[in-house]
Amino acid sequence: MRWAERPVAIRDYMAVQGRIHNFGAGPAVLPLEVVEEVASALPNLNNSGFGLLEVSHRSGFFQDVIDSARDRIRRILTIPEDYHVLFLQGGASTQFYMTALNLLNKGDKADFLVTGGWSEKALKEALRIGDCVSAWDDSGNGFKSVPVGGGFEIREDAVYVHYTSNNTLFGTQYHKVPEAGGAHLVVDASSDICGVPLDVSAHDVIYAGAQKNLGPSGVTLVILSPWAVSRIGDDLPTMLDYRTHISKGSMFNTPNTFGIFVLDRVLSWIEMNGGLEGAIERNRQKASLLYDELDRTTFWAPHADSDSRSLMNVTWRLADESKESVFLEEAAEAGLGGLKGHRSVGGIRASLYNGCSIESVESLVSFMVSFESRHG
Ligand SMILES: Cc1ncc(COP(=O)(O)O)c(C=O)c1O
The missing domain is CATH 3.40.640.10 (Type I PLP-dependent aspartate aminotransferase-like (Major domain))
Known part of the structure; x- marks a missing residue:
């Protein structure tokens, strides 16, 4: 079967044990189906007899x-x-x-x-x-x-x-x-x-x-x-x-x-998940989930001006910056990784690229709500 004909569905991102919600800025999370296809091509690429590498x-x-x-x-x-x-x-x-x-x-x-x-x-x-x-x-x-x-x-x-x-x-x-x-x-x-x-x-x-x-x-x-x-x-x-x-x-x-x-x-x-339009739609949904949380409370201090906000990398500080390291520690314990902001901004950055699932962003947002209730 040629690769293009293989059915692809959006699979639970965490279906592999020990995998975390990865918000890193790059190299970044890829769809799990892709990671698994790559793994299966390593010993034998498209039945060629030659391994992918x-x-x-x-x-x-x-x-x-x-x-x-x-x-x-x-x-x-x-x-x-x-x-x-x-x-x-x-x-x-x-x-x-x-x-x-x-x-x-x-x-x-x-x-x-x-x-x-x-x-x-x-x-x-x-x-x-x-x-x-x-x-x-x-x-x-x-x-x-x-x-x-x-x-x-x-x-x-x-x-x-x-x-x-x-x-x-x-x-x-x-x-x-x-x-x-x-x-x-x-x-x-x-x-x-x-x-x-x-x-x-x-x-x-x-x-x-x-x-x-x-x-x-x-x-x-x-x-x-x-x-x-x-x-x-x-x-x-x-x-x-x-x-x-x-x-x-x-x-x-x-x-x-x-x-x-x-x-x-x-x-x-x-292409199998709605093409560019599908990707854009998912990226808009993910970003709006997170920006809604950032706008909900002054506990968070978003970095970007609202008309310039990125759908791909969401950056923010905590209003009390001294709580940022605890935020990152607790996030890691909750299985949310790659959230440390770049040193030029500091604070927190969540990258929501195509491979990042809506479930990951939902998990991040519920962690944020809980963090505020415990540390606000
Ligand atoms: C917007 C942008 N341009 C350029 C680069 C540098 O890319 P590379 O590491 O592939 O040279 C990056 C890397 O993060 C980037 O985000």
């Missing part, structure tokens, strides 16, 4: 896997036919530099919307190539918001605008594409790809590390428009030139075969 990337067996992953992501995100889809390595962090290297000639301009630590890093790397500036920077406000109603100016001759669609550390997110005056858009969608709506054709480069919504670490999805490819100059280092990977179907060198397999299984799971 032992199969050649040059074999037809793996070619089927990568073709399937590419087709699925195209379907799920409605990627225009003339756009390219790549599975690269080096993480989103390599893309901070690679996007600028491919799109800018020395001295060309690009403008950045700086909404957190990751966009700061993207700007820092792009500065190695071009004349790059922050058109908007929320650091003075503790990165509590994204530019919801505009409020920034893009230089007329900027080649593109870069933004981070979801700020994993601070728990903020754009709920529509930023108004960039018609400029070309480059987005780091690492922490919300395939979890929220995404208008691919409004962008020229989309990149995302897979390890939050899409699979394990070690695979970076890159989507490129024909315009982006037309910008690429000559004499770039081979591995940093997008055309190298386009011409070889992401197999110029040995790709992350394991990671691409898992990615394909996660994408199949998404």
Whole structure:
């Protein structure tokens, strides 16, 4: 039986003994069905006789896997036919530099919307190539918001605008594409790809590390428009030139075969569970459960401004910060893990990516209600 034909249903996330509710920011929880499919492919991939970790990337067996992953992501995100889809390595962090290297000639301009630590890093790397500036920077406000109603100016001759669609550390997110005056858009969608709506054709480069919504670490999805490819100059280092990977179907060198397999299984799971719409609906439900609890009582102090709240990473402090370590200890005892906030915000962070179940969020919320009644 081919993988695509296997029935997939959302299974109890805790069905394996000892597994906890995992709210970690990445690598993050995957649907249990996917984890089990991966386990069963380890000794023998798709009846090929080759184990998943032992199969050649040059074999037809793996070619089927990568073709399937590419087709699925195209379907799920409605990627225009003339756009390219790549599975690269080096993480989103390599893309901070690679996007600028491919799109800018020395001295060309690009403008950045700086909404957190990751966009700061993207700007820092792009500065190695071009004349790059922050058109908007929320650091003075503790990165509590994204530019919801505009409020920034893009230089007329900027080649593109870069933004981070979801700020994993601070728990903020754009709920529509930023108004960039018609400029070309480059987005780091690492922490919300395939979890929220995404208008691919409004962008020229989309990149995302897979390890939050899409699979394990070690695979970076890159989507490129024909315009982006037309910008690429000559004499770039081979591995940093997008055309190298386009011409070889992401197999110029040995790709992350394991990671691409898992990615394909996660994408199949998404398709079998209502597609992108289904994922968005579940993510909205989970986020609203948790934000309702955060808004119920002043015991909690949510970090993000309400119009910039993320559906993927929910960040908050306790009004009495001295109780945060007890909160985390008791949460761990209750089987709720990965909740410690990033050091740049502190407090608590719950990541609600696609693999996180509604039951996990319900368990978190009932723990929070009980914690407040005991410590409030
Ligand atoms: C929004 C965002 N961009 C970039 C990165 C860096 O990704 P990588 O570790 O894959 O380089 C992360 C990682 O958490 C992220 O959340």
